[in-house]
Amino acid sequence: MNLWFTEKQTKAFGITAKVKNVLHTETTPFQQLDMIETEEFGNMLLLDGMVMTSERDEFVYHEMIAHVPLFTHPHPKKVLVVGGGDGGTVKQVLKHPSVEKVVQVEIDAKVVEYSKMFLPEIASAYDDDRAELIIGDGFMHILNSENEYDIILIDSTEPVGPAANLFTKGFYAGIFKALKEDGIFVAQTDNPWFKADLIRNAIKDTREYFSVTRLYTCNIPTYPSGMWTFTLGSKRHDPIAVSKDTITDVDSSYYTADIHHASFVLPKFVQDLL
Amino acid sequence: MNLWFTEKQTKAFGITAKVKNVLHTETTPFQQLDMIETEEFGNMLLLDGMVMTSERDEFVYHEMIAHVPLFTHPHPKKVLVVGGGDGGTVKQVLKHPSVEKVVQVEIDAKVVEYSKMFLPEIASAYDDDRAELIIGDGFMHILNSENEYDIILIDSTEPVGPAANLFTKGFYAGIFKALKEDGIFVAQTDNPWFKADLIRNAIKDTREYFSVTRLYTCNIPTYPSGMWTFTLGSKRHDPIAVSKDTITDVDSSYYTADIHHASFVLPKFVQDLL
Structure with missing residues (x-):
């Protein structure tokens, strides 16, 4: 069968990938979850029809969301990950020996369950003693935390569906409060070609x-425009002042x-957004 | 009509764009030429079904192929562009006041003709007195040139169809001979996700x-993987030694x-190719 998955990344532009197998498809209480095996990128997790991660290119997103803040902070011990149910971000965080604890709050248990099944390399860090997984609302977890984390990573879907509360002003205030006095947060903030307003x-x-x-x-390569952005907020340490x-x-x-x-x-056109 | 153009960038992965109008379609002596109006990227030139350029994102490719070598050379006067029939590279080259002459050798007159018609902003530099357009074989032009150019830019399609002679060893020897003693060349060399061997x-x-x-x-964003590479060869001046x-x-x-x-x-995975 000549089977292709297509994601309309905007109303008028998208990507398409040849599919070997549809591994799993389910409507969870929170979103549509599909796991497909693609020829070009290996197994791929889709939420509400959008590519979340794939075996072949997952390393870019997960390394960049984790290592940039973790090498900016001089002694990161306690880290919070919101979302990221595939486990890839936690895996990269745990490569830092100073980290004593990673708390992950993922709203949809099914994402974790099927990532463990079909993306076992990416989800391998769930077995680590330093990783604690909470199935719940990351927004509420942050609002209930104070002066607790060195690093907070917002590894969420787009601000639709279960992530609608993220990317609001109250959310940034909550993150500030949940961080320690020299804490750092990073959020994925989409791409500058199609989502300039979100970044701004x-x-x-x-x-x-x-x-x-x-x-x-x-x-x-599997994300809209191929260029992804992360927004970093820090109370003290500046990532561009870090010595190599x-x-x-x-x-x-x-x-x-x-x-x-x-x-x-x-x-230049991205700089001009700021 | 709900009309979509799809380019299979590999056998199993591609992009798809909503089309407002098919502006022109023609089989030239050299290749299939299509000009379409897309919703997301404006007018778009396709050769043999591959996106060459679009009104919305052309600036990235054309600025990067031109400005990097032209700001590396301390006094670029004479520049050769091979291919680039849309005119975008010549336009960027001519932004450098030291340039006295740009010779462009494009094999397919139809690319120039329809770029002037449907991509007038990009093709605007053809009116400049310093620009000379030769319709012919860029490979032969280079083989017949000696100690002539400060800069040579290979703005070709992939090494298939009319560009099959490019990207061969004899071609690089020819470029070396055609360049002056402190000359620089740049060639577009595709992307590291799907074409690692070409770059290597x-x-x-x-x-x-x-x-x-x-x-x-x-x-x-309209090129495979979203990450494009250029290979630069220089007899003397090093682009990374250029003072800001x-x-x-x-x-x-x-x-x-x-x-x-x-x-x-x-x-890192790109560095490892070298």
Whole structure:
């Protein structure tokens, strides 16, 4: 059978991938969950029809959301991950020996369940003693936390469906409160070609609370436009002031000490958004 | 009509774009030429079914192929462009006041004709007195040139169809001979996710002739994987040794002095290709 999956990344543009097998498909209480085996990118997790991660290119997103803040903070011990049910972000966080505890709050248990089944490499860190998984609302968890985390990573879907509460102003205030006095947060903030307003707003809201606000990018071939952005807010430590010498060797395929710094250099049309 | 154009960028992956109008379609002596009006990227030129350029994102490719070598060379006067019938590369080259002459050798007159008609902004530089357009074989033009150009830009399609002679070892030897004693060339060399071998070979062949061999990248949303590479070979001047002060303001939307340098910082899996 000549089977193709298509994601309309905008109303008028998208990607299409040849599918070997539909591994699982289910409407969870929160979203449509599909797991497909593609020829080009291996097994792929879709939520509400959008590519979340794939075996072949997952390393870019997960390394970049984790290593940039974790090498910016001088001694990250306690980390919170909101979303990220595939486990890839937790896996990268746990590569840092200073980390004593990673709390992950994922709203949809089914994402974890099927990631363990069909993305076992990505989900491998769930067995680590330092990882605690809470099935619940990340927004509420943050509102109930105070002065608790060194790092908070918002590894959410787009601000629709179960992630609708994220990317609001109250959310940034909550993150500020939940972080320790020299804490850092990073949120994925989509792409500058199709979602310029989302980035502009995330930067504006972050600036209201955090003295250090930065945007950085990476290349993810299965995500809209291939250029992905992360917004970083920090109470004290500046990611672009990090000395390359303090970035130790970490097992990676995308992140390096030089990429850490180059990822903050923005094309002119992206710079102009800020 | 709900009309969509799809390009299979690999056998099992591609992009799809909603089409407002098919503006022109023709089989030229060299290739299939289609001009379509898309909703997301404006007018778009396709050759043999592959996206060559679009009104909305053309600036990235054309700025990056031109400004990086032209700001690396201290006094570029004479420039050769092979291919690039849409005119976008010539337009960026002519933004450099030191340039006295740009010779462009495009094999397919129809590409120029329909770019002038449907991509007038991109093709606007053809009216410039410093631009000379030759309809002919760029490979032969290079083989017949000696010690003539400061800069050579290979703005070709993939090494299939009319561009089959490009990306061969004899071609690099020819470029070396056609360049002056401190000349620089840049060739577009596709993307590292799907065409790793092409990049590996281009770098290897370039190294055989040029003491300075570098790879740099940019983000182009309508090109495979969203990450595009350029291979640069230089007889003397090193693009990463260029002082930011010597990069003067140029009217751009992607290129900046900081992007010049950051574009040479490669993700680890790309670095490993070299």
